[in-house]
Amino acid sequence: MTDYRRLRSDAGLADLQEWTRFDLSGPEACDALDDVVGCNVRDLFEGRAANTLIPSPAGGVDAIVWVIALEDGFRIVGEPADREAVRFALEESASGRDAMLRDIRDETFALALIGPEAEKVAWKAFGDDVHSIAFLNVLPLGDPAVLAARIGYFGEYELHLFGAAARKQAVIDALKQAGGGDALMVGEDAFPVMMAEMGTVSRKRDIPPEVSVFEAGLHWMIDFRKENLRSAGVLERRKHAIDRKCVLMIIDGDAADLRGQPVFIEDCDIGRIQSAFHSETLDRCVALAYLAEDLGMPGLSCAVGADRRAGRTVSAPAFLGRSITDNLG
Amino acid sequence: MINTLVEARAYAGRRKELTHRLKKTLVERLDLDRQIDEIPDDCLLFGVGLGLDSVDALEIVVAVEGEFGIRVEDGDMQEIRSVNSIVDLILSRQTREENV
Numbered sequence: 250m251t252d253y254r255r256l257r258s259d260a261g262l263a264d265l266q267e268w269t270r271f272d273l274s275g276p277e278a279c280d281a282l283d284d285v286v287g288c289n290v291r292d293l294f295e296g297r298a299a300n301t302l303i304p305s306p307a308g309g310v311d312a313i314v315w316v317i318a319l320e321d322g323f324r325i326v327g328e329p330a331d332r333e334a335v336r337f338a339l340e341e342s343a344s345g346r347d348a349m350l351r352d353i354r355d356e357t358f359a360l361a362l363i364g365p366e367a368e369k370v371a372w373k374a375f376g377d378d379v380h381s382i383a384f385l386n387v388l389p390l391g392d393p394a395v396l397a398a399r400i401g402y403f404g405e406y407e408l409h410l411f412g413a414a415a416r417k418q419a420v421i422d423a424l425k426q427a428g429g430g431d432a433l434m435v436g437e438d439a440f441p442v443m444m445a446e447m448g449t450v451s452r453k454r455d456i457p458p459e460v461s462v463f464e465a466g467l468h469w470m471i472d473f474r475k476e477n478l479r480s481a482g483v484l485e486r487r488k489h490a491i492d493r494k495c496v497l498m499i500i501d502g503d504a505a506d507l508r509g510q511p512v513f514i515e516d517c518d519i520g521r522i523q524s525a526f527h528s529e530t531l532d533r534c535v536a537l538a539y540l541a542e543d544l545g546m547p548g549l550s551c552a553v554g555a556d557r558r559a560g561r562t563v564s565a566p567a568f569l570g571r572s573i574t575d576n577l578g
Numbered sequence: 579m580i581n582t583l584v585e586a587r588a589y590a591g592r593r594k595e596l597t598h599r600l601k602k603t604l605v606e607r608l609d610l611d612r613q614i615d616e617i618p619d620d621c622l623l624f625g626v627g628l629g630l631d632s633v634d635a636l637e638i639v640v641a642v643e644g645e646f647g648i649r650v651e652d653g654d655m656q657e658i659r660s661v662n663s664i665v666d667l668i669l670s671r672q673t674r675e676e677n678v
Contacts (some may be wrong), residue, residue: 466618564662
């Protein structure tokens with residue numbers, strides 16, 4: 250079974266050791282974080298998580314992060330490539346304040362248990378408390394001790410687990426024993442296509458520096474009523490100057506070499522493919538493309554690349570994962 | 579499916595108008611603390627995204643049926659996941675009724 254198939258139909262455990270993790274604590278941690286991220290951190294209660302971004306000075310995206318509210322501060326989690334951007338923004342905001350920033354990547358582990366059967370595996374390993382963790386909620390679990398967060402990227406049940414580095418192997422062993430043995434472990438190779446299928450963008454892969462928050466379709470991550478919203482003036486201007494839109498596409502043929510290829514309707518060049526992957530579920534390429542603002546929408550037939558391969562724009566997500574459809578009844 | 583640029587632009591105009599109407603309906607009926615242009619077309623409605631819940635889902639069905647004159651059936655509930663997916667549903671129902 251491929252890692253992709255395991256994650257979409259069963260359960261897989263991924264080691265996210267390299268992923269970004271910072272803890273921000275102290276009396277002014279909330280102020281320091283709220284000045285940096287788009288969401289309203291003051292509305293985030295202990296035990297809750299929010300998906301948000303750090304706006305760039307140009308109205309683009311410096312980083313996409315999950316913010317987790319803890320008893321004594323906040324944990325900021327993101328993809329590996331966003332680590333330095335997160336560190337820079339938080340260090341700058343915390344300096345001169347009574348707030349302490351710690352890069353906890355090397356002293357902690359990060360694991361993600363993913364897939365429609367993942368909750369069952371977690372329940373066998375950690376007990377009934379697992380069932381009480383709703384999406385966007387966070388709960389400490391005991392023996393082996395972890396902080397469990399229901400956050401996600403792939404449209405499946407995902408339980409992200411954090412704990413002391415010294416306890417990592419014990420947690421992995423407990424989860425392997427609970428389900429699948431060594432076969433439970435998966436790599437990250439399937440992540441890009443699974444993200445693309447859900448229309449989930451990666452800052453590094455999918456958002457060029459010139460693209461605005463609005464063009465990337467991420468403005469839902471921002472509370473525009475915040476008085477301290479970072480880059481507020483630029484964001485307001487770029488809200489009314491949208492040149493392109495990020496759109497999900499399904500394309501015939503092979504995904505190789507599609508990145509950067511033009512998208513046409515008849516002979517009119519309407520945009521470019523940003524990233525493309527082969528989807529086992531769809532048996533087609535799934536791609537994220539930036540198309541002209543007036544045509545950046547689902548329901549269009551297009552031709553892609555010099556060989557004019559057939560493609561169409563679709564609504565995201567491209568399908569619902571089994572974790573969701575199984576619960577729809 | 580749309581194949582020519584002229585068809586695409588006509589479709590885009592119709593779709594944009596529908597999308598705007600749907601967002602306005604959602605903001606008003608669900609009392610969302612957002613402006614219409616702060617809701618991306620592909621933004622998920624439930625969980626992450628707009629953070630709506632199952633009670634909101636029922637309100638969305640009532641609102642869509644009332645505003646757009648279509649019937650949302652039990653089997654359509656999977657389509658109530660983003661603004662774009664609801665617009666897809668409305669367009670397919672309108673097209674079906676036009677053909678009938």
